[in-house]
Amino acid sequence: MWFLLGMPLWCWVASEGKWGMDEKLKQSAGRKKKVATVQTKLANPKPWDFVVAIAFVIYGCMSLIGGIIFIFLNGARDTL
Numbered sequence: 001m002w003f004l005l006g007m008p009l010w011c012w013v014a015s016e017g018k019w020g021m022d023e024k025l026k027q028s029a030g031r032k033k034k035v036a037t038v039q040t041k042l043a044n045p046k047p048w049d050f051v052v053a054i055a056f057v058i059y060g061c062m063s064l065i066g067g068i069i070f071i072f073l074n075g076a077r078d079t080l
Helices: 002-030 049-072
Strands: none
Touching: none
16 A cells, blocks of 8 residues: 555655755755855744644654554564
């Protein structure tokens, strides 16, 4: 089920994140000042970025707990 539904969704999320980060880096590079030493400053994360990160952590913890419960309910010998 993971490879049919979860993996494409996960790849889409990662692709969108990479695209967004590339855009932020382009904007940051476009605003650099004429100084002898150029420092690249990344944009500050927005509240939505924290919400998404926390959601991924919660999803991972729920998956871990679900996997452990699944192993105990179905017997460890069946999953190995």
